[in-house]
Amino acid sequence: MKPSQFAKGFQARPDTTSSEKRTALDRLNAIDDLVKSDSSPATKPPQHPRAANLAPAADNDDTANESAEYRTWRLAHGYSPGQVVDLELKAIKPSPFNPRHFYLKASIAELAVNLAKQGQQQAIHVIPDYANPGTYFVSDGGRRVRALKEANKETVKAIVVDLPIGIQSYKLGYDLNVQRDSQTVFDNAIVWRRFLDEQHFQSQKELAEHLGLDESTVAVALSLSKLPESIMQEMVGRPDRFGSxxxxxxxxxxxxxxxxxxxxxxxxxxxxxxxxxxxADIVKGRTGPQESPKPAGRQRYAQRMEIKLDGVSVGDLKSYGDDRLELRLRGLSREKRDEILHQLELILLPKQ
Known part of the structure; x- marks a missing residue:
């Protein structure tokens, strides 16, 4: 599949730095805080961006660096950055770079009941589809959109943001979901495999570099993409039990x-x-899935190597027989522990 127009930002625009991503996250979170804290009647959103009838915003920190497409749209609609507007739900569509794939039906149904009773308390973020005027891509808030539709609502409160449909919008949505603990390895499995199949990236290494992730993290997720979605659905609702x-x-x-x-x-x-x-023992056939693994008898190691970091002993590596290694480390910082774990995964996982 050739890259679509939506992938232009994904391939042609330079990757955002960590500080730029952090700034974007802070700005969106700050907008949400302002919206939630300001409940005076004067701030009620207009029914449509065209109904705002506001004077164009002067150039400031929020508008000086906006894209030409967004500026043209904003001025045409009299829209001020951060303003909450009412949009028709039928005008909202999922982004082709949405980091989420799985939405639990029970969770959507529960949120729909809540929205029907209390109304929408937090605005979603949308990006104008400049090629199809009057429609918008969801940047953040796909779960709320689904719940509002289930609650038979016709409009959604939204903030229109200036982001390209591509790697930047994906990264921002991904980072927001990670903050909320709502991004799962199963979402990554489906979306990252699609990125590779559609040739937005030529390899898992290139994908990892663009996302700023360790290659082993990407490799684990891609290995799960071979699972049927019915299997993933059984695990996605229990992130406490089914991590990577x-x-x-x-x-x-x-x-x-x-x-x-x-x-x-x-x-x-x-x-x-x-x-x-x-x-893992069940997978290796040491025990059956209908029985609990029995503790192995004590076995003498054949070889032991002491491991030191900065001259301090932190553990050892022992070998047993022809097929068993045992690595024990302690007193590590969280960063060092995660670094070692990623390197081990990278060594052991097959290349895609």
Whole structure:
């Protein structure tokens, strides 16, 4: 598939730096705080951007660096940056670079009931579709849009933001979701695989570099993209039980045993509170999914190597027989621990 017009920002525009991403996040969060704290009648949103009838905003920190397309749209609609407006729900559509793929039906239904009773308390963020005037892409708030539709609402409160449809909008949505703990490895699996299939990136290494992530993190997610969505749906609602490491083991089990056996394993992981190590033993065939792994008898190591960092002993690496290694480290900083874990994953995971 050739890159669409929506991918222009994804490929042609330079990658944002961490500070730029942080600034964008702060600005959107600050806008939300202002909207939620200001409830006076004078701030009620107009029914449509064209109904605002406001004088064009003067150039300031919010408008000096805006894109030409956004400025043209803003002036034509008399829109002030950060202003909340009412838009028709039928004019809102998902972004092709939405970081979310999975939305739990139960969660949407619960939010729909809440919105029906209390109304929409927080505005979504949208980006104008300049090629199709009168329509908007969701930048942040896809869950609220779905719930409002389920609640049979016709309009949505929105803030129109200046972002390209591409890597910048994806990164911003991704970072916002990470802040809220709503981004899952399963969303990443589906979206990142699509990015590669549509040739927005030529390799998982290039994708990792553009996203500012370790390649092993991307490799784990891509390995899960081979799972049927029915399997992912069973895990996506339990992020406390199915992080990337547990999901990776489930993916390995599915490759060997198929859908039905994997669904039974998922149920057992939840009901018996199995650890990742116990599931890894099941995957390796050391125990069956219907029995709990038994602790192995004490075995003498064949070789031991002490590991030091800055001259201080932090653990050891032991080998047992022909096929077993045991690495024990302690007293590490969180950053050093995560760095070592990523490097090990990168070594052990197959290349895509």
């Amino acid at each position: 490491n547990m999901a990776y083991q489930v993916g390995r089990y599915h490759a060997a045993r198929g859908v039905d056996a994997t669904l039974r394993l998922i149920n057992k992981i939840v009901s018996d509170d199995l650890s990742t190590r116990q599931v």
